[in-house]
Amino acid sequence: MALPKLSGRTVALLAAVAAVAVGAVAANASKHPSPPAATPASETPVADVPVDEPVSHEATAAELKAAAALPQCRSARLVPVNRSWGIPMPSILGSTSTTCNLMYGDDPYRGSSRTGDPETAIQVLQRNLNFCYGTKLAVDGIYGSNTRAVVRAVQRRHHLVVDGIYGPKTRSAMNWRLYSMATRSWSRSCSSPL
Template sequence: MSDYPITYDYIDSKWRQRPGGNRLPRYGVAHDTGNPGSTARQNVNYFNRQNLSSSAHAFVDDREIIVMIPFTEKAYHVRYDVSDANDWAIGIELCYGGQINFKEAYKRYVWLWAYLCNRFNFNPRTQIKGHYMLDPTRRSDPINAFSKNQITWNQFINDVQKRVGQPIMTAPTTIILREGDRGENVTEVQRQLSYLGYYKDSIDGSFGPNTRNAVIQFQREQNLIVDGIVGPMTFGALNDAYENKESKEPLQRGDQGTRVETLQRQLTSLGYTPGPLDGRFGPQTESAVRAFQRDQGLAIDGSFGPLTMAALNNALTSHAASEDAPSVPKPSPANETLYRVQVGVFESERNAQELASKVRGQGFDVTVIPFPKADP
């Protein structure tokens, strides 16, 4: 399966459906649009022209993957009364039906989920949820789109799992910004250039001469084509440089953000107690770092610097290997019997699908099979 380009086309932050926030995603929710024939571009355009009560992070069809809300921001894609997904999950919508080639759209959908699993260290089997699992009485997506194309939930997860096990390059990006442009993408470029020390002016979302000069300086130092235009190569290099520098910055008491929350989660997984997973490097997190440093024979200063980072990565790798060690299966009796449950016959396909959705929510694989009525 080849890699696919991702188009980052963020909707305006003035809209209610882009609530903002800065969090490290904990899991993902798989959706379908429920609107057969609507493309990724049509959906993004719809969400970028008025205040709405719902949203998603990205839309995928047979031609494009478009991210309209940064993955580290919140989005309104699941009801608050059934889940915390709006605060902590990435919502991805699959476009289907009409003139959309489902096979191609599905390939991109699987690829994007594998990309996200690699990027945010998700386990597909436990950290990708179907919308129908979280809101079984009201929603059936993405099973709605899957079932029309003979795809089961288990098959989808298996497809993602297989792709996670293969090398995935950083997704190429479709974006071109130049002097005179305005908007959220320009703001993001300015923010990254500022963090890297190239841009000294105000971060205002307006691509002016100072932004262009900063881009030129960055391109020159990165041995890129020097034209002052942020195209796919420059945008990708900028993202890589930003993430590389940010990931190596030491963390210490008083720091906040997604990297701190990641550290807290990692320490917790190893049995330490950094306190609430709130992204705040307070006394409890510092105490947990000190305890880890003591156990690893490192200098005990409570700061999460390069040596502690390396030791933590090694500890996490060893911990994951021990958890993944195969267990010896319990032998089954030779005469073991399996049982199939047949629920009943429904006059309405909707009623059948609603019950099937509830049963799937309990972890079972369910198929609704249509058949003609018998003659009276």
């Protein structure tokens, strides 16, 4: 059976209807964004951040540049909080400083330098996010898209610039699990003692 031949006016009418339908779908999609792609079961973003919570402003180019200018965290150390407790956190190799960053793509080294152990720094961050924020990140030492998504959710929760980069401001706002060298035990809850 052959399809009937359509007149030019009918073709134009069908094209107009299709264009209106596509426009309506696009307009509706911008009002109701599709949910993010599902994350693997091994990595689930922060669950306790409400969807309708006011979102902190997105990072500007200057803020991103400043955050990226910090050195990569290439070690981890126990930062003392008091005589009994400390916080394991990412740090600069061979220094007591924790003024460093971790960002998407650190897997584990950034740049050409192969010194230090950034994989351990990333794992320390991932373990802390899992315990204190209830996520299920794979503790793999790779700062991938799931780790970045969880850091962004934590930044939103603490009303920080949402850039997905773990740096000094995120570190200071985050909740951390404490460790006691004296008793070789972990705290049962998290706090933000910094």
